[in-house]
Amino acid sequence: MxxxxxxxxxxxxxxxxxxxxxxxxxxxxxxxxxxxxxxxxxxxxxxxxxxxxxxxxxxxxxxxxxxxxxxxxxxxxxxxxxxxxxxxxxxxxxxxxxxxxxxxxxxxxxxxxxxxxxxxxxxxxxxxxxxxxxxxxxxxxxxxxxxxxxxxxxxxxxxxxxxxxxxxxxxxxxPQQRKNKFQDIFLNKYFAFPVFIISMVFIFWLCFGKFSPISIISDAISRLFDYLLLNLLKKSFNMLLSPFLTGLIFDGICVGVISVLEFLPQICALSTCMNFLNQSGFFSRFSAVADDFLSKFGLSGRSLYSLICGFGCTAVAVSSLSGIENKKTKKRVALSLPLVSCSAKTPVYTFLCKELFNGYSFLIISVIYFASILFPLLHSYILNKCVLKGKVENYVSEIADMRIPAFKPLLKSLQKTAIGFIIKIGTVILLSSAFVWILKSVSFDFKFLNESQTEKSILCAVGKALSFVFKPIGISDWKYTVGAVVGLFAKEGVVSSLALLGADTKLLSFSSKLAFIVFCYAYTPCVTALAVYRREFGLKFSLICAVYWLIGGFLLSYLTYFILNL
Amino acid sequence: MILSRAKTKRSYIVNKITALEKDKRKLYKLGVFKKVKIYLVEKIAGGGVIVSVSGSDIIIGKKVAEKIEVSQC
Missing domain, CATH: 3.40.50.300 (P-loop containing nucleotide triphosphate hydrolases)
Structure with missing residues (x-):
């Protein structure tokens, strides 16, 4: 060939x-x-x-x-x-x-x-x-x-x-005349930083605002699937299938899958908007403007690309670190990347924020995303002062021209995000939902339990045994522990597990809910990301990262709860 | 004069680069080397510069920009 x-x-x-x-x-x-x-x-x-x-x-x-x-x-x-x-x-x-x-x-x-x-x-x-x-x-x-x-x-x-x-x-x-002098304005810090902040806030409103078009579509999808699958089809199949199979398919798999699938419009919109800014050349130019700001945290403008990738997927962001030459800088960014909120965590925040801020959840999500920019920088600064000291690389690089992104590549990218998300739902979320439902419907002597007998299930026993970890933040319900464990496989699994276990977030206090959000934000990245850590840095580093952020997630959530209850 | 202190929106000829070998190599690959003509587009916060050379915009961080001597065309 x-x-x-x-x-x-x-x-x-x-x-x-x-x-x-x-x-x-x-x-x-x-x-x-x-x-x-x-x-x-x-x-x-x-x-x-x-x-x-x-x-x-x-x-x-x-x-x-x-x-x-x-x-x-x-x-x-x-x-x-x-x-x-x-x-x-x-x-x-x-x-x-x-x-x-x-x-x-x-x-x-x-x-x-x-x-x-x-x-x-x-x-x-x-x-x-x-x-x-x-x-x-x-x-x-x-x-x-x-x-x-x-x-x-x-x-x-x-x-x-x-x-x-x-x-x-x-x-x-x-040679051509120097093209598009308008783009030079994006190199001015008094223009570039406000444009960055305003465009990010607009994107978050578009994706998560109560009356935004995307939220309306997301809501409509949720209601449609609820009606079709959970009402219409369930009633039809009830007579044909055993109670176990009906429960597994509709109360387990469908509930788990739909609870995540309804976020498809938001994930696609967020990804497309970020891609639009990327393809326009704005992020490339912004990395030049932000270089001095990033150097105060021990990073260079080159790191911005990895941090922005982290908004999509931590695994992709870790892979992108190969462009950073300095090994200590690379490790510092790698250890800070879990603090960049990946798109998989978005359904978790939206799910938990729904009742919390009643329509203004996009403000909290905006705060989380801006924290996703600042906290990794602060974390890198601390690491640079303590364990991973290193010189800031001199940023010498070509920067992209600004242009109006072509429609086709944006559409292809949207298609890729949507298919990737659906495949993840169809595999990891489906399997984890089935697994969680089976464990919550079966006792230790393998008897099938109905809805009212969940407290006798294997899952409840395991969840209760581990639920002490969330007692310091005022959560004693074992369902949140199960959600956190499933979230190690895919962050969306937190949502699918809480949904199918029927966890009522309204019962949590404001401080407990916010502390749990902080935990989900900061704790160990998913297994896919850990696999990439292992490939890029070795098994030891990936294990350190996993344990570091498990402890880090708990500590940050305890601190949040403590501060809110002062 | 040193590039980081030159005035923007003007063209210069690069006379000398005294940066580290690896930075010199990067600059060379991006088209910035002795006797080449560059256009200083903008100065950025922290002392770095953006120059236009051979059709591309290049960011040069402060420490490297201070090692490039230029003279006005």
Whole structure:
């Protein structure tokens, strides 16, 4: 099978090209260093099967940094047939040396000049015939997300004929005028910080505000599923199935799954909004402005990318740390990442805040998310002073141009988030809900118990044995302990467990509820994240992280309860 | 003059870079090296700068910006 590698500078459009070529949905972002490992897919070009490999961005073959070594090693291995070098039109001059380095690998090389239309609009021009002869390689130009332009690339790849180039070094490049001076305003701290705060508050209102469109849709989904599954279908199946199966399917699995599924619109909206800011280039520019602020906590602007990834998923955020060179800084950020509130915790806050603040829950959730920005920084500051002292890295990096994000990549990203969430519900949440329901419906001598006999169940006995951990925050109900344990597998499991066990959050005092929210915010990350910790830092570090944040979660919740009851 | 003290919205030629080897390497890869023309876009809080070179905007932190000598075009 033929192998084709896609390489280029960071943020040149390699992954976008990969997605258009292969139909896949690899993560894209308007930030340097989004792709951190190779992505592979198979396509058909003509009659041949071709494996396409997307590699992380790099600047030089001869002197690669840590994050560039994956690409450098792969290219030197020569286990491929063709190189597609992706370069933004306005940066072709800077890529000259790299293209010539790649030519020396003696593999068929095609240069794809991306974003040429924007370049032309700003007064730039490339004479492609002269460029082909300058480098002695085929050149295709267009937009990486446009199937027509990518089709031209495929035609060149299919062409087996050897083209003769003159190798004449004639000037082929006319630079563009410096584009979009408006974007420079986002480098001004008096503008950038307020824009960041206002846009985040708006996003939280949009996703969690009582009368926001997303909350209305979320509510409608909940009522629809409640009616369809829990009323209509349950009544129909009641006569056909045994009480055990009816209970397992409807009172266990359906209740658990629906309690999390109703947050699908909010998770998708939050993810899309964050992605919009990411793809617009705002976060990349903001990292430059925030660099000085972050340095006071022992971090650099580079860390902002990992912290922002943490809003989506802690596991992804931990993976993104490979771009940080300093090992102690890396460990500091890694240990602080659990304090960045991932999207899986969002249903937990929303579920617990519902009765607490009656329509203004988005304010509490906003506070939690802003705390998610400040607390990891404070935590990193403390670690920098005590155990993981290290120098702040000098932030030298390319920053992305600002642009209006293209609709297609946003839609693809939304699709990816929705499918990922549904798969998680269909696997982890479904299984955990079934498991919890079975344990709460079965006694130690394996007799089936009905709703009123739950106190005799295995689950109740185990829950009560562990419920002492929440007594200091005024919670003696064993159901919360069970929720916390299930949350170790998937944070949404806290919600599904509390829902199917019928935990009445109205019975909790304000301080107990808030303390439990703080616990859910801070305690041990889920097993998926711990697995990534293990992969990146080793078993010892991942265990330290798990125990550290288990104790940390309890201590923070006790402290919250104590302060609120002063 | 030192880049971190130069005036914004002007073009400069890089005369000398006395930064650490790894920072010099990063700068080189991003297109900032001796005799290249750069445009100082903005100064950011803490003494860092944003420069435009070869079609890209580059952030250079304060400690590195203080090691770059430039002269106005």
């Amino acid at each position: 033929l192998k084709c590698v896609i390489v280029g500078h960071p943020n040149a459009g390699k992954t976008t090209l990969f997605n258009t070529l292969t139909g896949k949905n690899a993560t894209v972002g308007n930030w340097h260093g989004v792709t951190l490992k190779e992505e592979t897919a198979k396509i058909k070009i003509g009659e041949s099967n071709v494996e396409v490999i997307d590699l992380p961005g790099f600047y030089s073959l001869s002197c690669a940094d840590e994050e560039e070594k994956i690409t450098q090693n792969y290219l030197y291995s020569k286990k491929y047939d063709t190189i597609i070098f992706v370069v933004e039109a306005k940066k072709v001059k800077r890529a000259e040396k790299l293209i010539l380095e790649l030519k020396k690998l003696n593999k068929k090389t095609v240069v794809f000049v991306n974003a040429y239309s924007d370049f032309e609009k700003n007064g730039g021009k490339i004479d492609f015939n002269k460029m082909k002869n300058y480098f002695g390689v085929e050149v295709v130009f267009g937009n990486a997300f446009d199937k027509f332009h990518v089709g031209k690339l495929l035609q060149v790849l299919q062409n087996d004929k050897t083209t003769v180039f003159t190798n004449r070094k004639e000037e082929y490049f006319l």
